[in-house]
Structures are given as C-alpha cells and as structure tokens.
Amino acid sequence: MRGVALWFFASAIVYVMAGMMFGIWMAASHDHGLAPAHGHLNLIGWVTMALFGIYYHLVPSAAESRLATLHFAIATLGVWLIVPGITLAIRGTTEILAILGAFTTLTSMVLFLVIVLRNQRPALA
Ligand code: HEM
Ligand code: HEM
Numbered sequence: 001m002r003g004v005a006l007w008f009f010a011s012a013i014v015y016v017m018a019g020m021m022f023g024i025w026m027a028a029s030h031d032h033g034l035a036p037a038h039g040h041l042n043l044i045g046w047v048t049m050a051l052f053g054i055y056y057h058l059v060p061s062a063a064e065s066r067l068a069t070l071h072f073a074i075a076t077l078g079v080w081l082i083v084p085g086i087t088l089a090i091r092g093t094t095e096i097l098a099i100l101g102a103f104t105t106l107t108s109m110v111l112f113l114v115i116v117l118r119n120q121r122p123a124l125a
Contacts, residue, residue, distance in 0.1 A: 009053030015045025
C-alpha cells in the first residue's frame with residue numbers, strides 16, 4: 001500500500017486509536033454523554049477512511065488521479081470538523097461546526113462516487 005491509499009489507511013488507524021482512547025475515557029469516567037462524537041470518530045474516521053484506503057489500494061488508477069488527493073483533503077477536513085462539531089452541539093455551544101462537518105463529509109462521499117464511476121473496469125479486466 002502506498003500513496004493516497006496509505007494516507008487514508010494510516011490516518012484511519014490514528015483515528016481509531018484516538019476513538020478507542022475516547023471510549024476508554026468515557027467508560028472510565030462513567031460519562032457517556034459524548035458517545036455520538038466517539039461513535040462518529042470511529043465510524044467516519046476509522047471505518048469510512050479505511051474503506052476509502054482499501055478501495056484506492058485495489059484500484060491504483062483511481063489513486064493516481066488528482067481527484068483522489070482532493071478526496072483525501074475533503075474527507076480529512078470532514079472528520080476534523082464533524083467530531084468536534086458533534087461535541088460542541090451536544091454541549092449546546094454551537095451546531096455550526098457539526099453542520100459544516102456533515103456537509104463536508106457528504107461532499108467527500110459524492111466525490112468518491114464520481115471517482116468510483118470514473119474508474120470502472122470491465123468485469124474480467
Ligand atoms: C477501546 C475501544 C472502545 C471503547 C472502550 C468504547 C467505548 C464506548 C462507550 C463507553 C460507549 C457508550 C455506550 C453507551 O452509552 O451505551 C460507546 C458507544 C459507541 N461506540 Fe465505542 N468504544 C470503543 C471502540 C469503538 C469502535 C472501534 C467503534 C466503531 C468502529 C465504536 C462505535 C461506537 C458507537 C457507534 C457507539 C454509540 C454512539 C451513539 O450512541 O451515538 N466504538 N463506545
Ligand atoms: C455526514 C455524516 C453523518 C452524519 C451527519 C450523521 C449523523 C448522525 C446523528 C444526528 C445521529 C444521532 C445521534 C444521537 O442519537 O445523539 C447518528 C447516529 C449514528 N450514526 Fe451517524 N451520521 C453520519 C455518518 C455516519 C456513518 C458514516 C456511519 C457508519 C459508518 C454512522 C453511524 C451511526 C450510528 C451507528 C449511530 C447510532 C445509532 C443509534 O444510536 O441507534 N453515521 N448519526
């Protein structure tokens with residue numbers, strides 16, 4: 001694994017380590033109030049980013065395109081906005097960061113669909 005595939009996969013591992021520490025902190029403190037922030041750090045940061053990494057590893061032509069680098073930047077920004085955003089929304093501070101994070105994450109997924117469709121191969125190729 002290398003290039004964009006590695007960036008996605010390595011950052012996913014960093015996110016799940018952070019998510020696990022977050023989970024352990026919640027369990028230890030008996031305060032599960034931020035569970036949705038923990039859940040989405042793991043589900044968007046780990047599961048989704050790791051799936052992107054595996055896809056780019058399997059489809060090198062997609063990984064080599066400039067769109068893939070843009071996809072990594074937008075997906076990363078999404079994680080960095082939505083996780084603190086959910087935390088601030090739960091705390092009642094502001095919802096704006098969560099909203100921005102949600103639409104950034106959605107944009108990254110739309111871009112991913114475009115990339116997947118542009119890199120189709122005949123079934124036996
Ligand atoms: C060391 C590892 C982890 C620990 C200690 C941990 C701990 C926790 C705790 C204490 C809660 C709150 C449960 C409740 O209030 O009912 C929780 C919720 C949750 N966790 Fe984890 N977790 C870990 C890893 C993960 C991973 C790897 C994922 C996903 C891939 C995950 C996904 C979730 C989800 C989706 C929720 C529910 C969020 C919600 O209620 O909105 N967790 N976790
Ligand atoms: C733009 C991206 C996303 C947004 C805005 C979003 C939003 C939400 C919201 C508002 C909730 C309810 C939280 C609560 O009950 O306090 C939720 C729960 C949840 N989301 Fe997401 N989500 C997103 C992406 C994802 C993804 C990619 C996954 C899985 C890979 C996921 C899995 C879950 C799960 C497992 C729960 C908890 C369901 C439960 O407690 O029954 N979400 N999400």
